[in-house]
Amino acid sequence: MTNSFLNIANVSKAFTTPEGGTVHALDDVSLDIREGEFFVMLGPSGCGKTTLLRSIAGLEYPDSGVITLDGQRIDDLPAYSRPVNTVFQSYALFPHMTVGQNIAFGLEMEGINKTETAKRVSDALDQVSLSGLDKRKPSQLSGGQQQRVALARALAKQPKVLLLDEPLSALDLKLRRGMQIELKRLQQQTGITFVFVTHDQEEAMSMGDRIAVFKDGKIVQLDTPQEIYRRPVNSFVADFIGETNLLDGIATADGVQVPGGGFIARSVIASDCVVPASGSVTIAIRPEDLKISDGSGSLKGIVRDVIFTGETVRVHIDLGTTEVVAHLPSYGVRVPDRGETVSFSPLDQSARTVAS
Amino acid sequence: MSKIVRGRPGQTSPWLAIPTIAYLFLTIGIPLFITVVYSFLQRAKIGMGVTWHFSPKAYKDLFILENLDGTTTFDTRYVKVLWHSFQYSAVTTVATVVLSIPIAMWIATRNESTRNILVAAVTLPFWISILIRTYGLRQIIDDNGPIGWIAHKLGYENFHIIYTPIATMIGLTYVFLPFMILPIYASAERFDFRLAEAAYDLGAKRWTVFRRIVFPSIRPGVIAGIALVFIPALGSFLQSDMLGGGKTNMIANVIALNFTQARNWPFGCALSVLLILLTLLLVQAIRLISKKFGDQVSLV
Amino acid sequence: MSSVKTRKLVNLRNFPTFRPVSWFVLFFLYIPLVHVIVYSFNSSRIATIWEHFSTKWYFKTFHNDDMQRALKNSLKIGFAATILSTVLAVLAALGLVRMRRLGSAFAWSLIGAPLIIAEIVLAVGTLGFFMAVHIPLGIFGMVLAHTAFCIPFALLPIRARLGQLDVAPFEAAADLGANERQILRRITLPLLSPAIVSGALLAFAISIDDFITSFFISGPGSTTLPVYIFGMIRSTVTPEVDAISTLLLLFSGIVLISSYVLNRRRR
Numbered sequence: 001m002t003n004s005f006l007n008i009a010n011v012s013k014a015f016t017t018p019e020g021g022t023v024h025a026l027d028d029v030s031l032d033i034r035e036g037e038f039f040v041m042l043g044p045s046g047c048g049k050t051t052l053l054r055s056i057a058g059l060e061y062p063d064s065g066v067i068t069l070d071g072q073r074i075d076d077l078p079a080y081s082r083p084v085n086t087v088f089q090s091y092a093l094f095p096h097m098t099v100g101q102n103i104a105f106g107l108e109m110e111g112i113n114k115t116e117t118a119k120r121v122s123d124a125l126d127q128v129s130l131s132g133l134d135k136r137k138p139s140q141l142s143g144g145q146q147q148r149v150a151l152a153r154a155l156a157k158q159p160k161v162l163l164l165d166e167p168l169s170a171l172d173l174k175l176r177r178g179m180q181i182e183l184k185r186l187q188q189q190t191g192i193t194f195v196f197v198t199h200d201q202e203e204a205m206s207m208g209d210r211i212a213v214f215k216d217g218k219i220v221q222l223d224t225p226q227e228i229y230r231r232p233v234n235s236f237v238a239d240f241i242g243e244t245n246l247l248d249g250i251a252t253a254d255g256v257q258v259p260g261g262g263f264i265a266r267s268v269i270a271s272d273c274v275v276p277a278s279g280s281v282t283i284a285i286r287p288e289d290l291k292i293s294d295g296s297g298s299l300k301g302i303v304r305d306v307i308f309t310g311e312t313v314r315v316h317i318d319l320g321t322t323e324v325v326a327h328l329p330s331y332g333v334r335v336p337d338r339g340e341t342v343s344f345s346p347l348d349q350s351a352r353t354v355a356s
Numbered sequence: 357m358s359k360i361v362r363g364r365p366g367q368t369s370p371w372l373a374i375p376t377i378a379y380l381f382l383t384i385g386i387p388l389f390i391t392v393v394y395s396f397l398q399r400a401k402i403g404m405g406v407t408w409h410f411s412p413k414a415y416k417d418l419f420i421l422e423n424l425d426g427t428t429t430f431d432t433r434y435v436k437v438l439w440h441s442f443q444y445s446a447v448t449t450v451a452t453v454v455l456s457i458p459i460a461m462w463i464a465t466r467n468e469s470t471r472n473i474l475v476a477a478v479t480l481p482f483w484i485s486i487l488i489r490t491y492g493l494r495q496i497i498d499d500n501g502p503i504g505w506i507a508h509k510l511g512y513e514n515f516h517i518i519y520t521p522i523a524t525m526i527g528l529t530y531v532f533l534p535f536m537i538l539p540i541y542a543s544a545e546r547f548d549f550r551l552a553e554a555a556y557d558l559g560a561k562r563w564t565v566f567r568r569i570v571f572p573s574i575r576p577g578v579i580a581g582i583a584l585v586f587i588p589a590l591g592s593f594l595q596s597d598m599l600g601g602g603k604t605n606m607i608a609n610v611i612a613l614n615f616t617q618a619r620n621w622p623f624g625c626a627l628s629v630l631l632i633l634l635t636l637l638l639v640q641a642i643r644l645i646s647k648k649f650g651d652q653v654s655l656v
Numbered sequence: 657m658s659s660v661k662t663r664k665l666v667n668l669r670n671f672p673t674f675r676p677v678s679w680f681v682l683f684f685l686y687i688p689l690v691h692v693i694v695y696s697f698n699s700s701r702i703a704t705i706w707e708h709f710s711t712k713w714y715f716k717t718f719h720n721d722d723m724q725r726a727l728k729n730s731l732k733i734g735f736a737a738t739i740l741s742t743v744l745a746v747l748a749a750l751g752l753v754r755m756r757r758l759g760s761a762f763a764w765s766l767i768g769a770p771l772i773i774a775e776i777v778l779a780v781g782t783l784g785f786f787m788a789v790h791i792p793l794g795i796f797g798m799v800l801a802h803t804a805f806c807i808p809f810a811l812l813p814i815r816a817r818l819g820q821l822d823v824a825p826f827e828a829a830a831d832l833g834a835n836e837r838q839i840l841r842r843i844t845l846p847l848l849s850p851a852i853v854s855g856a857l858l859a860f861a862i863s864i865d866d867f868i869t870s871f872f873i874s875g876p877g878s879t880t881l882p883v884y885i886f887g888m889i890r891s892t893v894t895p896e897v898d899a900i901s902t903l904l905l906l907f908s909g910i911v912l913i914s915s916y917v918l919n920r921r922r923r
Contacts, residue, residue: 059365059827079365079830086831092824096846105842106832157832366826366839373751373763376744376807380766383804387781388773394784405787455684458677465674474682476916481685483858483912485865487882488901491889492688495695495898500704502691533685562671591774593868598889608776615780615872625784628777635773 004068005035005193006056006161011065011075013051025051026062027217033161034210035070038187038194042204043214044240049197052214053163056195057086070160080109085154086163089170091146093138099125099149100134106157124152127186144175151183155190162187164196168203180207201241205229213237231272234355238284245290245324246354247283251276256283256353260319262299268346273353282356287314289350290326292336297343299324303336317342388632395625406621414626434610434627441606444521444596445589448528452536452585453578455529460537460574464544475541482534490594493530497523497599519601527595532588536581543577575649583642590638591631607631689905696898703893713899723900726884732795733870733880734863737802738810742856744803745810749818750844770805778805779872786873793875801869806859813858813919817851850918857915861908 013026025048033039041049054060056067058079067075074082085106094102103124107117125131128148138146147167154162164183168176184207187194198204204211205225212222213236221233232238235246249258255265256275264283269275291297292315301317301324308314312327313335326344328335336342395414397406421431463474481489497503498518507515517523547570555565593608600606607627614624695703699710717723748767752760770778782801783793791797825847829839845852867882874883881904888897 057831059831078835079827080833080835084831086828088824088828090822090824092822092828094825094828094843105829105834109833109838153828153832364823364826365830365836366823366844367754368750368836368840368844370751370753370755370759372747373755376748376751377763377766379744380763380769380804380807383782383800384766384769384778387778387785388769390784390788391777391781455677455681458671458674459681461671462674462678477682478685480909480912481689483861483865484689484908485867485882485901485904487865487867487886488692488904489688491885491897491901492692495691495704496688498704500702502687530684530688533681537681566671587772588774591776593776608774611776611780612872615783621780621784624780628780631774631777639772 004032005070006033006195007066007068008032008052008056009066009068011052011055011062011067013048013055013060013062024048024217026055026065029065029217029219031212031219031222033193033195036191036193037209038184038196038207040204040208040211041195041197041214042201042208042211042240043199045199047214048217049199049212049214050165053086053165053195053197056082056161057084057163058082059086083159084161084163085157085159086165087147087150087154087167089166091138091150093146093149093153095138097137098134099130099136099138099141102138102149103134103153103156106153110157120156124156127155127190128152144171144179147171147179151186155186155192159192161193161195164194166198167196169198169200176203183207205241213240231270231352232284232354235282235284238352238354243287243325245285245287247285247319247322247324248356249281249283251278251281253277256281258283258299258319259321260299260301262301262319264346264351265298268298268348269351269353270349275353281353283351284354285324285346285351287325287327288312289347290324290344291347292326292328292333292342292344295343297345299345300341300343303338303340303342306335306338315342317344391625391628391632394621395629397622399620399622404619404621411622414620414622417623418626418630437605437607437610438630440521441590444525444528444606445586447525448532448589449536449582449586451525451529452533453581455533456536456540456581457574457578460540460544460577461570463537463541464547465549471545475538478534478537478541482538486531486594489531490527490598493527494518494523494598497526518599521600521605524596524600524605527599528589528592531592531595532585535584535588539580539584540574540577543574547573576646579642579646579649583639587635587638590634692898693902693905695895696902698895698898701894703895703898713895717896717899717903720896722879723881723884726879726881729795729798729874729878730864730881733798733802733878734860736799737806737863738856738860740799740803741806741810741859742852745807745814745855745859746845746848746852748807749811749814749848750840753818767808767811771808775805775868776872779869782869783872793873794878797873797875798870798878798880801873802863802866805866805869806862809862810855810859813851813854813915814848817848821847854915854918857911857918861911861915864904865908 008029008031011026011029012024015023015025017023027048029048029052041052043049051060055062055075058074058077062075065075066073069083074084094105097105100121103121104117107120112120121134122131125134128151130145130148130152133141133145138149141149147170150167168179171179180203183194183196196204196207208225210222210224211228213220213228215236221228221237223231228237228241232241232244235244238244239246247256247258247264249256249264251257255263255269257263266275269283275281299319301319303315304318304323305316306313307316308330311330313330315326315328315336317324317326394406396410396412398409398411398413400407417431418434419431420428422428459478463471463478466474495501499516503517504515517526551573552565552569555569560568591608592606593612596605596609597612607630611624611627611631614620614627695706696713697709697711698706699712700707748763752763755763779801782797785791786793786797791800825843826839829843834842864880865882866880867886870880870883871886874880879887881900885897885900885904888894888900
């Protein structure tokens with residue numbers, strides 16, 4: 001039961017472009033979302049994540065495939081009879097209603113009586129810390145407050161699944177960070193299954209119990225944030241999640257020969273990775289896994305830029321045909337100068353081979 | 357399983373429009389159809405209306421005069437009416453273009469609050485009774501009115517424009533001015549005045565800038581304005597009736613006459629059909645002209 | 657450098673002839689209306705010759721039974737045509753959004769017809785139609801005809817507003833459990849209401865100002881104010897014409913300003 005709460009099976013949806021071409025927004029997507037989890041759908045714009053979310057909500061109808069929720073098939077139900085609710089990117093508050101009326105709207109549609117409605121409206125406002133603002137019109141609220149009203153309005157319905165369509169993208173960075181924590185807490189308190197769409201990988205990493213990475217209408221990888229970060233399945237995921245140095249090299253018996261005369265030994269490549277005996281391979285190394293050593297490193301290059309960002313020092317190193325970035329702690333280690341030739345190597349088990 | 361095609365939330369059924377379409381078909385479509393039918397019938401022997409006998413006489417009467425002795429001669433009366441209607445409408449259209457381009461450009465270059473006031477000032481007359489506006493103008497250009505008084509002071513003893521074709525044209529210009537100013541303004545407002553700046557910068561003179569840079573941008577508005585002035589001017593009634601004096605100056609006056617004193621409905625209907633055809637022809641011509649320039653012109 | 661550019665921009669703002677022509681046009685547009693208002697306070701019997709200030713023509717008009725009757729007819733027809741045309745305009749605006757291309761082209765040509773075809777053509781056509789199907793010339797027929805040409809004006813602001821509405825609130829309503837009927841009642845109509853009122857006011861202004869259609873299809877008992885004024889102008893012109901016209905202007909002005917304010921206040 002817990003393993004298949006919201007089940008998406010072989011869902012496809014194609015759009016016809018004005019030029020007459022066909023775009024597969026969703027290409028045979030299958031996916032299981034567990035009850036009570038914080039599930040994130042991540043990907044660049046146009047990857048199909050929003051189309052899938054809207055298909056679950058009933059605002060879009062897939063061309064084929066089946067969506068079931070808690071054992072009940074929902075993909076052929078109209079939006080208004082699905083037990084899911086959405087927090088829209090633009091908030092979509094009703095401008096002609098007060099905050100209280102906005103939140104009560106969904107409850108009235110269910111035919112819930114006045115006293116119960118009033119109670120649930122005030123509870124919902126408490127949950128998002130907006131008590132006392134129920135008489136205001138949406139236009140009298142700040143962006144962050146409108147966002148909370150949209151959240152309260154959806155939560156008041158006590159949906160089986162709460163769908164969130166890039167709800168934080170209009171907020172500034174500081175407010176967004178605060179809301180991320182709040183949303184995560186709210187999800188844990190209520191136990192409601194959250195399906196959260198975002199294009200911001202940092203947001204996805206910090207909030208999701210599991211993340212599905214989308215590309216061109218397909219799921220490329222579905223796993224926990226840690227696994228996705230540590231074991232990206234291909235160069236797209238490696239590059240999209242966090243920062244990654246991708247090096248194309250030629251496999252040899254002892255390791256991988258990379259451009260610029262460098263060499264990556266088999267010992268620094270994670271043991272679960274398969275390195276072929278010969279042929280070209282792509283190696284992914286996270287910048288924080290590169291260590292600058294005094295002459296003993298297996299890679300050599302010239303320092304092009306040294307950028308201090310506060311938490312780290314980013315060192316851009318030119319390997320001749322390609323450039324890599326290494327992150328050094330901002331204190332406690334020697335920082336090389338621009339133009340200096342440095343030698344460096346990846347930490348043990350940190351480099352990975354990835355499909356290109 | 358076949359999926360049901362659904363509309364977006366909030367989109368209502370197209371069937372909602374059916375009562376309105378049916379209503380307009382009844383009150384606009386049928387009357388136009390009846391006009392065409394009546395134009396091919398004979399006038400009633402006595403009183404108003406028609407007798408149900410097919411006859412192309414109404415159309416023949418447009419051009420041919422039957423003399424008492426049975427001979428026929430070419431009748432120039434209605435050709436002249438047609439010609440006058442065209443002439444007055446054309447002069448009106450030119451006059452409104454000449455007056456409207458400056459004010460539309462002038463409004464478009466004011467700051468926003470002034471612009472809003474001026475647009476409201478130009479729009480307001482559009483919604484005011486044409487009858488009262490025409491009456492007001494008649495009082496102004498009357499021999500005893502302010503214009504006559506000024507003319508006398510200036511020594512023009514024989515000043516007289518009321519009840520002349522000139523008065524009709526002044527009246528038409530007066531009534532239809534907002535129809536020209538507003539579409540030109542709508543185009544001018546979208547004009548990026550930095551383009552004119554750039555042209556000055558490249559050494560163009562003011563009139564060159566206007567001709568080569570500004571005018572092409574406001575042309576869609578001018579074309580829309582021409583349609584919105586010329587077409588209704590052609591079918592106008594009140595200005596030639598109240599200001600032009602003559603009762604048979606323009607097409608609409610002859611139509612009115614045949615439905616009132618003359619009581620020749622088939623003839624009035626034939627003129628109506630002629631006016632509808634001219635209107636459709638003009639709408640089509642405007643469409644072609646705007647297509648030729650590749651401009652977006654909207655009439656409604 | 658930048659000061660040179662500013663001067664050049666100012667140059668276009670002060671294009672020769674723009675300002676004087678503009679003032680002339682504004683003067684030309686309003687002076688006849690001002691003349692009507694001023695001369696409504698003329699004590700003379702001859703409308704064009706000023707004697708001295710007097711409100712006697714207003715008193716005369718308030719005791720003029722024919723004028724009172726015409727005013728009452730205008731209001732009756734105006735109210736009925738406004739309600740009918742506004743309801744039909746709302747239905748058309750909602751329905752036409754989703755109508756297929758062919759159907760909507762037909763519908764729009766019918767809606768646009770009163771704006772393009774000369775009013776006299778429609779007026780005499782309507783007269784012929786009423787004769788053919790034996791609808792007597794009177795209030796009922798007038799309401800039918802007025803409604804037809806009021807529809808496009810009532811539709812104008814409603815259609816514009818509908819085009820500006822974001823889809824998000826409708827999606828949110830569906831998401832929160834509202835079916836199509838509930839969305840229409842709770843979301844669509846409230847969001848359209850300022851435009852509906854504004855459209856209704858425009859329809860009312862058009863109806864009470866109408867002359868040509870009313871002139872041809874009004875019966876003996878259904879003369880409207882503009883038809884009555886026209887009759888007065890044709891006979892002897894006293895400043896009473898100016899007084900009645902001023903009242904009609906005042907009335908139109910109030911209706912139009914209300915419509916304008918309503919349209920501005922949306923947001």
